[in-house]
Amino acid sequence: MTTNLFEVNFEEKNxxxxxxxxxxxxxxxxxxxxxxxxxxxKAxxxxxxxxxxxxxxxDKLNTQGLKKIVIAVPEKSIGKSFRNTKLTNYGFYWDWNVKPCNNLTxxxxxxxxxxxxxxxxxxNDKDDNILIATxxxxxxxxxxxxxxxxxxxLLAIDEFHHVSRDDSSVLGNALRSIMNNSTAHILAMTGSYFRGDSVQILEPKDEDKFEKVTYTYYEQLNGYQYLKSFAMGYSFYRxxxxEALDEVIDVSKKSIIxxxxxxxxxxTKDKYDEVDRIMDLISDGGNIYQNSDGIYEVNRPDGKELLVADLVNEDSREKVTSYLANITDDIKDLDKLDIIIALGxxxxxxxxxxxxxxxxxxxRNSLTEIIQIIGRVTRDSANxxxxxxxxxxxxxxxxDDEVLYAVNSLMKAITASLLMEQVLAPVYNFKPKDKKIDNPDDISIKGLKPANTTERTKKIIKDDMADLKSSILQSExxxxxxxxGSDAQMINKTLVPRVIIERYPDLxxxxxxxxxxHTVANVNFSASSKVISNDGSREIIKMADRFINIDELNIDLIDSINPFQRAYEMISRDINAPTLQFIQDYMSSKKYEFTNEQLVNAYQRAKQFRIENGRNPERNSKDEGERYLAFALLRLAEMKREREADKK
Known part of the structure; x- marks a missing residue:
């Protein structure tokens, strides 16, 4: 049985x-x-x-003086997205034409x-000006x-998350070299919406050179004509x-497995046998025939007829891929395929x-990969x-000896769900309570610091919030x-700033x-639900298990709410008590590990704690955040003793 972590509904568009x-x-x-x-x-x-x-x-070719356009795509199949297009038919000034010899995909x-x-x-041929390559x-x-x-x-890099600032990234090094040593313009595009899973795409100083256009999933899906809702969840097996496929495969839906x-x-280490088992389940004992296009025609006992593409078996993959490439988005092609079985x-x-x-x-080791898979089913279509x-x-x-691995799998599923929930939420603008509200969609929060405290904070909050939330949810x-099940104060006041300072150590x-x-407010609002009171006069927000009048919001109240409480409750429900206790004990043993940047940040916060409380943070405090600071000071003292010992 599938447990949905969230489901979101979209506005009607005609x-x-x-x-x-x-x-x-x-x-x-x-x-x-x-x-x-x-x-x-980012879109x-x-x-x-x-x-x-x-x-x-x-526009750059015709009005800005540039001479050439080079488009780089990660896979040959994506090159078709840039085929010749009569843009003037829709009102644009010029058409897009690529010479056949310049489509190197x-x-x-x-x-x-x-x-x-x-x-x-x-x-130097002025008409030889557009090239597509991998x-x-x-x-x-x-x-x-x-x-x-x-x-x-103009160097345009599609699926930009393939670029990395890591020294081993040849593409990343090439991009930096071109930026530093030529007059090239760069247009980078990514559909994953997030940075790479561990290594940032660019050095901060290089990324600051880019102007950014962010178009959210929320904006896109709310503009759809047909697709009205999306849900994301997980299902367990032993x-x-x-043996569990019969609970999750649905032959009534156009599916990618x-x-x-x-x-x-x-x-199982036998991918062909796995495909055979899936085919047996899909056919329900009916007849299966592979046609000349490599597509399996399935005739089930209930009379349902299905067309299934197997992209796992190498023998017929080329024919199958060719067949799939000819399926358009025209509704007349709806019946050309029902299910795809794939591996990579x-x-x-x-x-x-x-x-x-x-x-x-x-x-799935990569959240980016999960987001890409989700993108396969979030296209708007009349069906x-x-x-x-x-x-x-x-x-x-x-x-089970693999319990921690299994938990890691579960956390990947939950984290991906939380990420999608965040990006499918509206973009919120928060203002301090005493500031004038120019936009009716802005939300007032008492005690909130203005986003434009400095140009740096303004830019981060405006342009980087999606990436920052991604980094937070990917943090171990x-x-x-x-x-x-850590408390809200620990998450909001200790762990969230730890991630922020790792990404922006110069703040x-x-x-x-x-x-x-602003990050904590954004995460909490994205995970909240809204209702109107019975008398219709007040807007109420449900954050975690609390119902809050939007007019009474303050930053201390928001800090007291765990934005991930619902996810923890689902974990607690779906994992048995002994396993949950085992996990919690294991997590506690790893709780106080620090990077150098985290220690510097903790030291500064500990000094502020001492000023406010007249004492140092205590390790046996009931407050999780105070214990974190105390253990950070302990680690700093240990490092000082180690340095002194090395000198002797």
Whole structure:
């Protein structure tokens, strides 16, 4: 049985709206920033990023003096998103045309692609001005070109989360080199909405050079014509996952089933047998026939006929992939496919707009990967009003040697759900109670520090809130706090600022507290629900288990609420008591581990604590935050003794 961690409903829209240039809302936002040298676009899958690039790129070619556009995509299949488009038919000034020889995502081998890339960059032909290549081709070509070859060019990198500031990232190093040593313009686009799972995409000083356009899932899905709700949850299994599939597979829905990686503990180590078992379940004992396109035609005993694509088996994959590539978003293609079974495919950039149910089996190491999978079912299409993501994961058991691994899997599922809940919520603007409210959608909070305390805090709160919430939910300390049921003060006043200072180590104490307050308010509001009182005169917000009059909000009240309480209650309900106790004991043993940045921050906060309370923080305090500071001071004292011992 699937337990949904959240379900969200969207507003009714009668039609899709575009402006007189043929631009959707997100594309119009990007186009307004077309003069930026470095532009970072964060928007969900299917929001129209490819066409937004066309609009900006053509303007740079025709009015801004740039000579070339280079588009880099992570996979060849994504190259089709940038095919020739008659934009003038929709009101734009120019059409998008790519010469066949310049679409390097099709045709010739890698060596020839690199050669053509180099020739393109050296060409002076003004009509030879747009090229599409994979990230890999860009990396290889970069090694054969001087940085100056990118002068007066627009380098557009699609699926930007593939770039990393890590020294081993060739693409990341190439990007930094081009930024530092050429006059190139950069347009970076990502549909994952979040940074990489562990290593930041760019150094902060490089990222600060980018102007940002953020288009949220909330904005996108509220503009949909057909899709009205989305839910996300998980389902447990014991033993082998193949024995639990009958509870989670739904043949009435257009589905994508992702089986686990063969190296994972969830895998049976025989991926072909796993596919066979899924096919047996889908067919329910009926007839199965593989047609000339490699697609399985299934005739069930109940009379239902299904078309199933197997992307796991290598023998027929090329034919199947070709068949899928020809399915359009026209409703006449609805009956061309019902279910996809995949392992490493049908994720990033994959386009099957009719998909309404994503079933992912087993632990996924990358939250970015989970978000990409979710993006496969959140396309707007006339065949669906509701979309569902379900993660089938192992049931944690205290008697099992893999209990902590299983808990980690559970936390990935819950964290991904919490992340999606956050980004599917409206964007809130918070103001101190005593400040004038110019926008009726702004929310007043007594005691809140203004977002524009400094330019730094203003920029973080305006542009980085989604990324910051992502970092918070990916923090091991936050995840430990959720699963162990830590109190609100510990989470809001100790763990959240710990994540903030890791990301922005140069913040002052005042700036840190400003960002912290707005972040905690944002997380709590995104996880809240709203009701109107019986007399219709007051707006009430339900945060965790409290009902609060919105006119009585203050920052101390918000700090006293655990935004992850509902997630903890679900964990407590779905995990048996011995296992939960085992987990909590284990988490407690790891509670007080510090990085150097965390120790510096804790030392400053401990000094403030001493000023306010006339004593040092105590290790046996009932207050979790005070104990954290006390253990940080203890660790600092230990480090001082270790240094002194080394000198002797």
């Amino acid at each position: 039609e899709k709206n575009t402006n007189n240039l043929g631009m959707r809302e997100m594309q119009e936002k990007v186009y307004k920033k077309r003069f930026a040298r470095y532009l970072l676009v 969900p899958p299917a929001s129209g990023k490819s066409r937004a690039l066309m609009f900006v790129g053509l 099709i045709g010739v081998g890698e060596t020839s692609k690199v050669k053509r890339f180099v020739e393109f960059m050296k060409s 990230h890999a081709t860009l990396r290889y070509a970069f090694e054969e070109l001087d940085d100056s070859a990118f002068d007066n060019s 033993g082998q996952y193949t 992702h089986i686990p990686n063969i190296n994972s503990s969830e895998s 495919m049908a994720k990033e950039g994959f386009d099957w707009p009719f998909a309404e149910y994503a079933l992912t089996i087993g632990y 669906k009003k509701h979309a569902q993501f379900t993660n089938l994961i192992a049931q944690p058991d205290a008697q 300390h936050i995840q430990n706090a959720i699963v162990s 002052t104490e005042e700036e840190l507290e400003t960002v912290r307050q």
